Amino acid sequence: MRSINNGPSPVSRARKLLLTLSLVAAFSATSGCVYRMNIQQGNFLEARTVNQLQVGMTRSQVRYLLGTPMVPDAFDKERWDYLYFFKKGRWRKPEERHLIVFFKEDKVEKFERNNVPEKAPLGPDQGPSVSKFPVI
DSSP states (O other): OOOOOOSSOHHHHHHHHHHHHHHHHHHHHHHTTOOOOOEEEEOOOOHHHHTTOOTTOBHHHHHHHHOSOSEEOSSOTTEEEEEEEEEOTTOSSOEEEEEEEEEETTEEEEEEEESOOSSOOOOOOOOSOGGGSOOO
């Protein structure tokens, strides 16, 4: 006798479908849970330190205040570039800051701020005052 083969049985098709759906669900569940590490490079430039920079400061005073510049310019000894780059997790656009200090006769002649904040950010709310807590 000859057997007629009509393709896979409904049970095997259901198993394949269930296996495919479980693999797709497992992949989609794990793909969204990827940890992205924060990337920080360069000299951290914040408003309170950059605001202390003044024309007439010596190189050693600038180095004490801001640190050693990350990008030494081999062709121009009278210019220091301070760069800061920060990419937080999944942020699409990184935060970049650039400060250029120009010297003349080993003293600050001028400086340029690019994306360096003018003032420090406001602190978070400190919560309710102690007087609002019940007396025990």
